Amino acid sequence: MLKFVTCGQMKILERRANQAGLSYYQMMENAGTAAAEIICEKMPSSLAGMKVLLFCGKGNNGGDGFVVARKLMEQGAAITLALVDGRPVTKDAVTNFDLVKQKSQIIDMTKTDMPFVDVNGRQDLMVDAIYGTGFHGQLNCRAIRAASFINQFKGKIQIASLDIPSGLGGDAVRKSQVDLNAVRADYTITFHNKKPIHLQRFAKEYCGELFIVDIGIDEETLW
Template identity: 40%
Template sequence: MHRKPIVTCAEMKELEQRADEAGLSYYQMMENAGSTAYDIIMAEQEHFLHKACVFCGKGNNAGDGFVIARKILEHGDQVRIVLTSGEPTTPDAITNYELIRDRIEIIRLYESAPEQAAADLEKALCDMKEDDLLIDAIFGTGFHGTPRGNAAAAIDYMIAHRDDRMIYAIDIPSGLSGDEEGEVRPEKAVYADFTISFHARKPVHANQYPMIADHMGQVVVADIGIGTALECVKGDGSF
């Protein structure tokens, strides 16, 4: 398989569109992304999870998080979800949310007053221990700007616990931009131990400036089937 080692966010959207047209639906890509991320996490944890908390925004990155939470639940481990910014809004994320919403503990952080969100989150997660996992599925690679509101409070929580929790970022540590190639220090971003990128690295994943790379931890690229879908159509999985 020929795969471009770095793809921009715009190129990734085009690849996803082409894969969808080739028969790999967006829903299946989300299922593959969440399932593969779960497998990577479990391999790193030697197939043992004590407890996990998945922080989810409102978009497709949250949808990946819902799939991961479902897989953890099906494995028989303890998991809860923190909704930082509201209920999911994209169709596939909504579908995956509906699969678990009645089976899992959900902390609706978005219902907290902004000035109270940090305290409410600490109280809700006061039973988390050092061997528990935090999974960041708040913002995807298309995020730009600075986190605000209760999503920022969730990111602050992960930053505060970076030394006593293992943190996995799904696609990108929330607060960074996927196309960031420069030496721009983010105002607020998660520090991950592992970042799981889908299909290929984005420019930020290859950024070697310490103020960016320090947020990334170890970058792992997960195959979600896009290359195979494109190969089946044209015999070439490259961009």
């Protein structure tokens, strides 16, 4: 297994795994399930009755977040989903959103300038599932609002990022490539393997503790 994979290599691995019989949907399910397990382990007590605010993008990183939401809901957590760029658009993300939308409070950030006025009071955990390996460049205005809101709770409640903290490009090797508004997580749960950004010293202040979880890809047989 390689020490890391670029975002492009990760896409190739996912495509080959899908062609070999491990569906994109199953990879998303595996990723979200494994991430939820890490989150449960990191929380100081049971999630029963805890309030969790997840910020989800409209792509597959958001889809991973919807799986996490479902798994935490099964543990008794009260879920609020902040849809940063509106409702999901990718097939598997839509499927997973449909599984949780009826049991979650939904905030569509494309339809309100005040997205966090009514989020059932104080949150116990925030999860960043806005952007993953497909992100590069600068955060849009809604993502900046979301990241700024998350970051003001740094050190007060747990903050988890899925795959890569939003605002960091997965292939970035210089701090100048990072959006200054990027999410600063307590820990990041990345899927299958490290990405180049995870190897950079400056990324520690954004990624926090790094966990790598298996999503079912057999890298040795797919290269």
